Amino acid sequence: MMRWITAIVLLAAAPFAALASGKPVEIGYVESFDRPADAYVIVSDGVAKKVAILAPILNGDVIEVKDPAASITLRLVGRDDPMIISAANQGTPVTTEVPQKSFWSGLFDWTSASVEVFDEEQREQVSASIRGDDEKELSVPLLASPQTLVAGKRALAIGWPSPRTVEIRILKKGGQVVAEGRPSGGLWLTPAIDWKVGTYRIEIAAGGDTVRQTLQFIGPKKAPKLPAELSDPAAPAPLRASATAAFYAASDPAYVLEALQYVAPDARTSRPAKLLTLALIDGKRPAPPPAP
Amino acid sequence: MVAALKSWKSRHPVLFELSISILLGILIELALLSFQPPTLLVVRRVADDTADRMIRLAERTTDRLTASPAFTFIDIDDTTWTDWGWPLVTPRGKIEALLERVARSEPLAILLDVDLAFPGDADQEATLRRFLATYDPAAPQLLLVRSLIDDPGAALPVPRPTPYDEAVKGKANILFTSPLFERDGDGNVRRWRLFAEACAQDKPLVIPSMHLAAAMIARQAIHGAPPGDPAPALDRMRTGLAPFLPANCSGHEAEREGVIDDWPAAIPIAVAHDDVSKRVIYRVPWKTGAVGLGPMVESPTGGETQLVAVRPARLALAADGAAPLPGLKGRIVVIGGSFAGSGDWHDTPIGRMPGSLMIVNAVEALTQNGTPREPSPMEQITISLTIIVLASLLTSFLRPSVAAWALAFGIFVLMVVSISRFKSGVMLDLAVPAVGAVLHDLGEAVLKVVREVRAQGWRWILKPHEHSPAIVAGAGHSDIHADIQHDVGSSAGEGGTK
Incomplete structure (x- = not known):
């Protein structure tokens, strides 16, 4: 009987014996410091080490802060909050407990977790729109309502808020395909096409979902009249394009796709154009101008 | 003989x-092991559930590992993602800098768990392209x-x-790999894929998984190269994968078996038909904010x-740009994201975790154990029969409800005593004992019904009641009478009705 008890005690104590092996244990890292690095020293087992962001901290390290106004922030295992060391609290060995698991405590933990009595709510919020996940539902906010565009020869930009691959087709009345493609990345340009006044249909499909919408092309004279200042040649062209896009998008939700045409070509080179492009693709538009 | 039995x-x-x-149990076990019938869904679920419990037990009772690589996860966490302005695509300039x-x-290897196929900013793409084109061969x-x-x-992707x-x-030290795992119907990711078959320009190809390639590097770093084969780890992996190259792009071929890495010999990485070899033995659960x-x-x-x-990516970028990042030497560094909107979160037997941590778990398991193995056939038969005999003994002497609890306790003890072997990669698949137990129960129930029908004739269809001697009295054979008494006695605790 005594032998059994001894064996069980030894078995239970084995993990703790291993932890007490005397080897240095990494317990965290340097997150930040507010003075030059040479204002601090990490003394590890009697040896001074340079301070750097992400430098490992070993159990028992001592931090020396030479500048009275300096402080250094450490992140340590088992602590939710950072440890801040300054001249006031320097010199104390940094120690913390790495979570230990013995066989018996682990077995008890596992057994109690297996016998769940109370219902733990395990719900989480999920989004029904796409964002890089091919299994989510397709969403194209730009085409939430029928869109009106100005007729004429040009490439048409189409955007959707996800880098996923989609199938796009634009059809004339009668079903003839005018443009089609299988782009990914959230933005696509058709080839330059002479868009005639009339009705077209656009279809965007991915993963079994299809979004369909009507595109109404109108003559330039029927488009909203642009303020005179937007055609001032003194203003840089990308700025005028962004302002024109903002004007169209703000004037009517039916002109959001038309607005995109002004900023999408500059999205890679102009930050304002990029921001407005992303906002339009996400279905956001500037507030309408105040009523006169 | 018959008389002696009677x-x-x-x-x-x-x-x-x-x-x-x-005897019935033995026959069922032998039949199952010999004929290998298609696995029943309920049995697969029992086996998965048991393996999940073993994984959780192993995770909670493992305090340290020997012969394992150390990992650093450079984590694009929520704070980093916010600092970067919530970009739709991971900025290629940041990736280049990282x-x-x-x-x-001087890490052992770098695993970039970011799909670079999605287009990013043109200038940043050019920067990353330049970095990769000039990546030092050393x-x-x-x-x-x-x-x-x-x-x-098409048949192949x-x-x-x-x-x-x-x-x-042409760069020997940059390799494209597949990050594919398999997700079960219940949403849990339990199994890996060691490689993916694909077809490019009408040529079939095999793309190794990221976890396989990283494990090959780690195993060679820990155990050295196999005697007489000093080739780099990834060259050995390519040699091992060569037999799995599809003959053409026209269709899937029959699943093939073979060894990809036989060094060390005790923990090979093999492709097998059995389900066990595909299981990921997870050891590291996720905890947001943990160091x-x-x-x-x-x-x-x-x-x-x-x-x-775990080190936030924003700190890796904030560190001194002219000096190496401290603490990465000799480690496998995984660059990936845990930010909530990454779309790269997965359910596993030990909880939800970002995809990068799944890769870490798979690399660690392949390095430590190779592909999981079943016990020897002799061990399997012994364990199966032990469960059958135990079930028979318990149902013979105990009330059914008590017997069920006792059997559950027996399986609990079996799991606990076999945990050390499980940790070394020997996975006890309880699918066969589970089928055996189900069929055994079914067989016993059928035998019982046959006896009752023989004893009671057409009256068997009537609901039996206590104190109904007419039914029992109808039996003209003393042995059958004894059987019925025995059956009624054994089920009396459940109310006397079937």
């Missing part, structure tokens, strides 16, 4: 029942992600091109560290 039965009815029960800093910090092995396009009209394909062409995850391992620079050190 005589034994009348003298020891319980022992006779028990013997019949055990790779550049990590590469000069720099650590860099593993990139290659995603696949499932073409409904097509590798998705990236803007960096030309830049890395370190998993059991203790030897640090490559001396001392001990937790298996996975």
Whole structure:
């Protein structure tokens, strides 16, 4: 009987014996410091080490802060909050407990977790729109309502808020395909096409979902009249394009796709154009101008 | 012979029942092991549930690992993602900066768990392309992600091109790999894929998984090269994968078996038909905000560290750009994201975790154990029969509800005593004992019904009641009468009705 008890005690104590092996244990890292690095020293087992962001901290390290106004922030295992060391609290060995698991405590933990009595709510919020996940539902906010565009020869930009691959087709009345493609990345340009006044249909499909919408092309004279200042040649062209896009998008939700045409070509080179492009693709538009 | 059996039965009815029960169990087990019928869904679920419990038990009772690599997860966490302005696509300029800093910090290998196929900013793409094109041949092995396009009209998927394909062409230390795992119907990811078959320009190809390639590097770093084969780890992997190259792009071939890495011999990485070899033995659960995850391992620079050190990517970029990042030497560095909107979160038997941590778990399991193995056939038969005999004994002597609890306790003890073998990669698949137990129960129930029908005739269809001697009195045979008495006695605790 005594032998059994001894064996069980030894078995239970084995993990703790291993932890007490005397080897240095990494317990965290340097997150930040507010003075030059040479204002601090990490003394590890009697040896001074340079301070750097992400430098490992070993159990028992001592931090020396030479500048009275300096402080250094450490992140340590088992602590939710950072440890801040300054001249006031320097010199104390940094120690913390790495979570230990013995066989018996682990077995008890596992057994109690297996016998769940109370219902733990395990719900989480999920989004029904796409964002890089091919299994989510397709969403194209730009085409939430029928869109009106100005007729004429040009490439048409189409955007959707996800880098996923989609199938796009634009059809004339009668079903003839005018443009089609299988782009990914959230933005696509058709080839330059002479868009005639009339009705077209656009279809965007991915993963079994299809979004369909009507595109109404109108003559330039029927488009909203642009303020005179937007055609001032003194203003840089990308700025005028962004302002024109903002004007169209703000004037009517039916002109959001038309607005995109002004900023999408500059999205890679102009930050304002990029921001407005992303906002339009996400279905956001500037507030309408105040009523006169 | 028959007379002797009848005589034994009348003298020891319980022992006779028990013997019949055990014999039935043996026959069922032998039939299952010999004919390998298609697995029943309920049995697969029982086996998965048991393996999940074993994984959780192993995770909670593992304090340290020997012969394991150490990992650092450079984590694009929520704070980093917010600092970067919530971009739709991981900024390629940031990736370039991270790779550049990590590469000069002497890690064992770098795993970039970001799909580069999605287009980013043109200038930043050019920067990353330049970095990859000039990647030093002496720099650590860099593993990139290659995603696949499932073409409904083709038998094999097509590798998705990236803007960096030309830049890395011919570079021995940059390799595109597949990040594919398998998700079960209940949403849990339990199994890996060691490679993906694909077809590019009418040529079939095999793309190794990121976890396989990283494990090959780690195994060679820990155990050295196999005697007589000093080839680099990834060359050995390519040799091992060569037999799995499809003959053409026209269709899937029959699943093949073979060994990809036989060194060390005790823990091979093999492709097998059995389900067990595909299981990921997870050891590291995720905890948001943790500095370190998993059991203790030897640090490559001396001392001990937790298996996975988690370091925010924003700090890696904030560190001194001219110096190596501290603490990465000799570790496998995984650059990936845990930010909530990444779309790369997965359910596993030990909880939800970002995809990068799944890769870490798979690399660690392949390095430690190779592919999981079943016990020897003799062991399997012994364990199965033990469960059958135990079930027979318990149902013969105990009330059914008590017997069920006792059997559950027996399986609990079996799991606990076999946990050390489980940790070494020997996975007890309880699917066969489960089928055996189900069929055994079914067989016993059928035998019981047959006896009752023989004894009661057409009256068997009537609901039996207590104190209904007419039914029992109808039996003209003393042995059958004894059987019925025995059956009624054994089920009396459940109310006397069936």
